[in-house]
Amino acid sequence: MYSEIQEWFSAEARDLPWRRDCSAWGILVSEIMLQQTPVVRVQPVWEEWLERWPAPADFAAAPAAEVLRAWGRLGYPRRALRLHAAAGEIVERHGGAVPDNYEELLSLPGVGTYTAAAVAAFAFGRRTTVVDTNIRRVHARLVIGQALPAPALTAAEMALAADLLPEDTAESVQWNAGVMELGALICTARSPKCGECPVLEQCAWIAAGQPEPTYIPKGQPWAGTDRQVRGAVMAVLRAASSPVHADLLWNAAEAQGHPEVAKELGKLHELNTHAPQLERALAGLVADGLAQLSDAGYQLPA
DNA sequence: GAGGCGTGGTG
DNA sequence: TCACCAAGCCT
Numbered sequence: 001m002y003s004e005i006q007e008w009f010s011a012e013a014r015d016l017p018w019r020r021d022c023s024a025w026g027i028l029v030s031e032i033m034l035q036q037t038p039v040v041r042v043q044p045v046w047e048e049w050l051e052r053w054p055a056p057a058d059f060a061a062a063p064a065a066e067v068l069r070a071w072g073r074l075g076y077p078r079r080a081l082r083l084h085a086a087a088g089e090i091v092e093r094h095g096g097a098v099p100d101n102y103e104e105l106l107s108l109p110g111v112g113t114y115t116a117a118a119v120a121a122f123a124f125g126r127r128t129t130v131v132d133t134n135i136r137r138v139h140a141r142l143v144i145g146q147a148l149p150a151p152a153l154t155a156a157e158m159a160l161a162a163d164l165l166p167e168d169t170a171e172s173v174q175w176n177a178g179v180m181e182l183g184a185l186i187c188t189a190r191s192p193k194c195g196e197c198p199v200l201e202q203c204a205w206i207a208a209g210q211p212e213p214t215y216i217p218k219g220q221p222w223a224g225t226d227r228q229v230r231g232a233v234m235a236v237l238r239a240a241s242s243p244v245h246a247d248l249l250w251n252a253a254e255a256q257g258h259p260e261v262a263k264e265l266g267k268l269h270e271l272n273t274h275a276p277q278l279e280r281a282l283a284g285l286v287a288d289g290l291a292q293l294s295d296a297g298y299q300l301p302a
Numbered sequence: 303g304a305g306g307c308g309t310g311g312t313g
Numbered sequence: 314t315c316a317c318c319a320a321g322c323c324t
Contacts, residue, residue: 035319036308037319041319073308073310082322112321114321115321118320135320190312190317190318219318227307231308
């Protein structure tokens, strides 16, 4: 399978900036931004960041509020704060250089098994077992014959990925990148382009007659949740340059057409003269959002 | 180990 | 239209 995927990858791989001549720091930033966020939205922000903060020390010195603003609308802003903390550790414990091995990468905040393996492989050419959602899906179809991988990563999947990894270090790096790209462009979650697949002939899922998924992926609720409130709060704060009053949050939520959010923030507005109740309500509604506000130097009314 | 965490494009 | 989905991590 290696040669077919490699040939396809050489011809079809996307020309992404972090795949060109790029520092380990640039690779790390890209991997964090790409956690659950599509490439098309990451690319312009990544360009901005690398120009503004070309090395970990530059980024570590920036105020948290600026980090969150620069993060823009990539989503999951806690990733930005964790990367900020990681840059601090890189400066303090690694002399300002991104560590070049899996174990030390894994110890950084916001860096899990996937990101540690990916940075070790793509920034430092290490032979590591990279397993992301694309690779899991390709393995599930190509090797196992199932439409989708299990809901959560299993030990068996890790063992399979380790078994498939080429022994040669340089080939292992190309294999990781190629399988991931195949999952992103051809072997997609919905409507895979099997007609363009370089390993169609060897695919266990095709051989089995493309059976349907054996479970139903469960969606994440959004309307009326704390996350929706946090999203509205963060949208206001990104645009603000000074401490934000709760009234402003409510007005903004209403103006943005978020009736559920405005209703919840309206409760806070009514409670504004009763500080203890306000604190309790805020703690229940926007606990993480408040932590981010505090980290970013913002204040809520007393 | 299941659930929480932002955001916007798309079939 | 509205679920689903996008290079996960942490608790």
